[in-house]
Amino acid sequence: xxxxxxxxxxxxxxxxxxxxxxxxxxxxxxxxxxxxxxxxxxxxxxxxxxxxxxxxxxxxxxxxxxxxxxxxxxxxxxxxxxxxxxxxxxxxxxxxxxxxxxxxxxxxxxxxxxxxxxxxxxxxxxxxxxxxxxxxxxxxxxxxxxxxxxxxxxxxxxxxxxxxxxxxxxxxxxxxxxxxxxxxxxxxxxxxxxxxxxxxxxxxxxxxxxxxxxxxxxxxxxxxxxxxxxxxxxxxxxxxxxxxxxxxxxxxxxxxxxxxxxxxxxxxxxxxxxxxxxxxxxxxxxxxxxxxxxxxxxxxxxxxxxxxxxxxxxxxxxxxxxxxxxxxxxxxxxxxxxxxxxxxxxxxxxxxxxxxxxxxxxxxxxx
Ligand SMILES: *Cc1c(COP(=O)(O)O)cnc(C)c1O
Numbered sequence: 578x579x580x581x582x583x584x585x586x587x588x589x590x591x592x593x594x595x596x597x598x599x600x601x602x603x604x605x606x607x608x609x610x611x612x613x614x615x616x617x618x619x620x621x622x623x624x625x626x627x628x629x630x631x632x633x634x635x636x637x638x639x640x641x642x643x644x645x646x647x648x649x650x651x652x653x654x655x656x657x658x659x660x661x662x663x664x665x666x667x668x669x670x671x672x673x674x675x676x677x678x679x680x681x682x683x684x685x686x687x688x689x690x691x692x693x694x695x696x697x698x699x700x701x702x703x704x705x706x707x708x709x710x711x712x713x714x715x716x717x718x719x720x721x722x723x724x725x726x727x728x729x730x731x732x733x734x735x736x737x738x739x740x741x742x743x744x745x746x747x748x749x750x751x752x753x754x755x756x757x758x759x760x761x762x763x764x765x766x767x768x769x770x771x772x773x774x775x776x777x778x779x780x781x782x783x784x785x786x787x788x789x790x791x792x793x794x795x796x797x798x799x800x801x802x803x804x805x806x807x808x809x810x811x812x813x814x815x816x817x818x819x820x821x822x823x824x825x826x827x828x829x830x831x832x833x834x835x836x837x838x839x840x841x842x843x844x845x846x847x848x849x850x851x852x853x854x855x856x857x858x859x860x861x862x863x864x865x866x867x868x869x870x871x872x873x874x875x876x877x878x879x880x881x882x883x884x885x886x887x888x889x890x891x892x893x894x895x896x897x898x899x900x901x902x903x904x905x906x907x908x909x910x911x912x913x914x915x916x917x918x919x920x921x922x923x924x925x926x927x928x929x930x931x932x933x934x935x936x937x938x939x940x941x942x943x944x
């Protein structure tokens with residue numbers, strides 16, 4: 578079906594279906610039974626807008642959110658109000674103290690250094706926010722080492738000052754259900770948690786949800802699955818539906834003669850007479866330069882190749898084989914159901930293609 582493009586403009590549009598995001602939330606919730614959902618809305622909800630997305634999820638009943646930085650947390654707090662828990666994954670830093678306390682954000686404690694710093698802050702204030710303790714179980718990104726967990730487990734005063742309401746870890750290889758790392762991390766996580774006072778636990782991201790019940794604990798933390806991106810090597814078994822597309826208006830149509838070239842550096846040479854459409858979205862909007870002469874867009878449900886180098890504001894598409902009429906003001910679609918296919922074509926991740934959607938795009942939430 579031809580996507581409608583309300584009142585033709587040269588500006589690209591990111592269309593975000595909040596209803597689908599809510600449905601994805603419900604579907605994942607159903608999948609995990611009694612476990613809670615902590616929505617990962619870091620990086621502006623993967624480029625989709627943390628406030629509208631946060632509000633939609635809040636409306637669906639979500640009361641726990643994860644962001645990466647204190648600044649992201651503040652924006653979300655101002656958007657969704659005082660009644661949700663917002664955790665800051667990067668942890669507390671001295672300069673963020675005011676923002677964390679002011680916006681009642683809960684820092685994730687990733688090291689004994691962070692633990693001691695935050696305990697000193699918490700002891701100074703009246704109602705310090707709860708925290709989450711992040712244990713590293715093999716990813717070697719953030720999180721306490723096994724030795725630090727032992728030390729924390731023995732320090733009752735420090736634990737009380739931090740007042741954690743969650744103990745969490747993060748999976749490195751969850752997309753591949755057969756990867757031995759999954760079970761290893763699960764075992765490490767249980768072992769580490771056993772050294773700490775009894776606290777609700779959380780391990781799984783979206784892909785971790787599909788590893789099954791033993792990985793769910795009391796909370797799962799999906800991100801990509803809420804936004805319709807596939808997270809595992811078995812996408813057909815996932816419950817999420819695509820919620821995001823990048824719509825680029827067709828600005829000009831050109832007939833090329835054999836031998837003519839397209840775009841900067843003349844990297845594409847027409848091998849026969851052809852017709853191209855210039856669309857109004859370039860690398861500033863989220864069509865990567867790497868898609869030059871490699872990627873595709875969807876036009877009238879048909880995949881059409883990108884020709885020449887993607888430029889900042891424009892991309893050329895080979896529409897010679899388009900069956901339906903290609904008209905100025907029509908729309909070429911990137912992402913959408915094609916998100917994973919595009920990521921594969923470009924040697925990148927669906928995550929990166931979402932988070933790189935440009936600031937310049939109009940964001941259409943269908944309201
Ligand atoms: C980003 C992130 C998530 C969400 O991951 P998805 O793969 O998008 O579901 C969960 N937990 C942590 C610690 C993260 O950094």
